[in-house]
Amino acid sequence: MPLAPLLPLSPETLPLLFAHVSMAGAFGEPWLDLRVWAVLFGMTVLAAAGAGVVRWIAPRLGAVDAPDGGRKRHRKVTPLWGGIAVVTAFVAGVAAFAALGRTPAGPTAHLWGLTLTAALFCFVGAWDDRRPMRARTKLLGMFLAALPFALLGPSVTQLELSGYVLQFTDWGLWGQVAAAVFVVLWLVGWANVVNLSDGLDGLASGVGWIVAMAIAVHSALVGQWGVTTLALAFSAAVFGFLPHNLPTKRAKIFLGDSGSLAIGACLGMLSLWIESKTFSGVTLVGVLAAGAVSGWDVMTAMARRKLSGQSIAAADRHHLHHRLQDRGLSVRRTLAVILSMTALTAAAGVLGAHWRTPWLAPGVCAALFAGLAAAKVFGHHEAALLGAWAGAAWQRRTEYGIRIVRPSRSGALPLPEAEPVLDASPAAGDPQPVRPRPARRAA
Numbered sequence: 001m002p003l004a005p006l007l008p009l010s011p012e013t014l015p016l017l018f019a020h021v022s023m024a025g026a027f028g029e030p031w032l033d034l035r036v037w038a039v040l041f042g043m044t045v046l047a048a049a050g051a052g053v054v055r056w057i058a059p060r061l062g063a064v065d066a067p068d069g070g071r072k073r074h075r076k077v078t079p080l081w082g083g084i085a086v087v088t089a090f091v092a093g094v095a096a097f098a099a100l101g102r103t104p105a106g107p108t109a110h111l112w113g114l115t116l117t118a119a120l121f122c123f124v125g126a127w128d129d130r131r132p133m134r135a136r137t138k139l140l141g142m143f144l145a146a147l148p149f150a151l152l153g154p155s156v157t158q159l160e161l162s163g164y165v166l167q168f169t170d171w172g173l174w175g176q177v178a179a180a181v182f183v184v185l186w187l188v189g190w191a192n193v194v195n196l197s198d199g200l201d202g203l204a205s206g207v208g209w210i211v212a213m214a215i216a217v218h219s220a221l222v223g224q225w226g227v228t229t230l231a232l233a234f235s236a237a238v239f240g241f242l243p244h245n246l247p248t249k250r251a252k253i254f255l256g257d258s259g260s261l262a263i264g265a266c267l268g269m270l271s272l273w274i275e276s277k278t279f280s281g282v283t284l285v286g287v288l289a290a291g292a293v294s295g296w297d298v299m300t301a302m303a304r305r306k307l308s309g310q311s312i313a314a315a316d317r318h319h320l321h322h323r324l325q326d327r328g329l330s331v332r333r334t335l336a337v338i339l340s341m342t343a344l345t346a347a348a349g350v351l352g353a354h355w356r357t358p359w360l361a362p363g364v365c366a367a368l369f370a371g372l373a374a375a376k377v378f379g380h381h382e383a384a385l386l387g388a389w390a391g392a393a394w395q396r397r398t399e400y401g402i403r404i405v406r407p408s409r410s411g412a413l414p415l416p417e418a419e420p421v422l423d424a425s426p427a428a429g430d431p432q433p434v435r436p437r438p439a440r441r442a443a
């Protein structure tokens with residue numbers, strides 16, 4: 001909408017000029033609409049104020065995280081439930097943008113699916129913060145929380161990756177079921193990636209803000225202004241919470257599972273909304289690249305625990321942020337390094353999707369992870385475990401093929417049995433087999 005002719009500035013013309021400028025982007029770019037900026041500012045203030053309220057309520061209800069001298073090295077008991085402030089501000093922003101007509105085109109049920117799923121993931125995490133649940137119960141809760149968006153949200157009709165297309169519409173009713181299952185798995189996967197990698201002040205909220213901004217930029221490049229507005233709304237809600245969670249001196253409040261699960265689920269929902277009808281391979285790779293650092297951290301942790309004979313849900317101090325701190329980096333520098341790597345992979349994902357070059361994002365991620373492993377910062381220990389497991393499996397092969405050797409519960413790989421040695425000394429008479437003492441297992 002072109003600007004009106006020059007008007008004389010006066011108390012009578014200022015309201016007219018403001019209204020004209022505020023409506024300039026009402027049906028296009030959201031950053032040209034002053035009402036959008038007003039709502040984003042209000043969301044940021046609401047999230048910041050909500051975090052202060054939760055800081056006062058959470059300790060009185062027992063939702064706190066106490067240091068244990070091991071993995072939890074913060075100095076004082078810290079309130080949890082920071083995700084409640086983030087989700088509250090985000091839901092309020094979605095309602096405001098829906099009233100302004102700035103949400104994606106489609107039925108209102110799509111927005112109901114978005115807000116209900118975000119609230120349910122927050123509720124599951126908040127319950128786990130207050131009363132820790134078993135891993136299976138928590139996972140079941142996440143599957144149930146993802147159902148509203150899978151049933152009410154925008155449908156995914158096909159998947160495309162490396163030239164291969166999976167058309168859900170060709171399967172009829174079963175195709176709709178398969179699409180809903182894919183959406184549920186996608187959301188639960190994103191929620192677990194953010195949740196399991198959240199072990200540092202400001203890490204989950206910082207990663208969530210970067211990925212949300214990457215989704216906003218990508219959706220703007222493809223002309224999905226409604227998705228751009230939602231992504232900006234979510235980034236504003238996270239940004240308002242960040243000052244309470246940054247490691248300036250110490251975090252005043254933690255996101256907790258209520259925040260990490262909700263942030264992961266919201267990122268998954270927004271990424272699906274970019275191309276709801278056709279979730280193309282380029283977009284899929286770009287979105288995965290945005291969260292590649294956290295995803296790689298979680299995948300290596302699971303592989304390390306499995307190869308060491310531990311449960312994949314067991315907690316340890318071998319995540320990426322632990323390795324960086326063990327090399328002498330402070331909490332602030334560790335956070336800066338991880339967020340910088342996340343910004344790098346997110347930029348590669350956005351550029352690769354915009355330039356239609358699917359190899360760009362995987363190439364940048366592979367080079368980054370290979371460099372970390374070569375410098376013996378992260379990933380080299382897991383590679384050594386995998387090599388030892390593969391070598392032991394090859395040595396234990398039988399005449400029927402290779403027999404897979406599972407690591408013991410103690411974490412050590414089984415040692416091959418020693419062959420008997422014949423004692424042929426003159427005083428022994430007939431040679432007798434003598435078995436040597438078994439080798440001592442490594443501690």
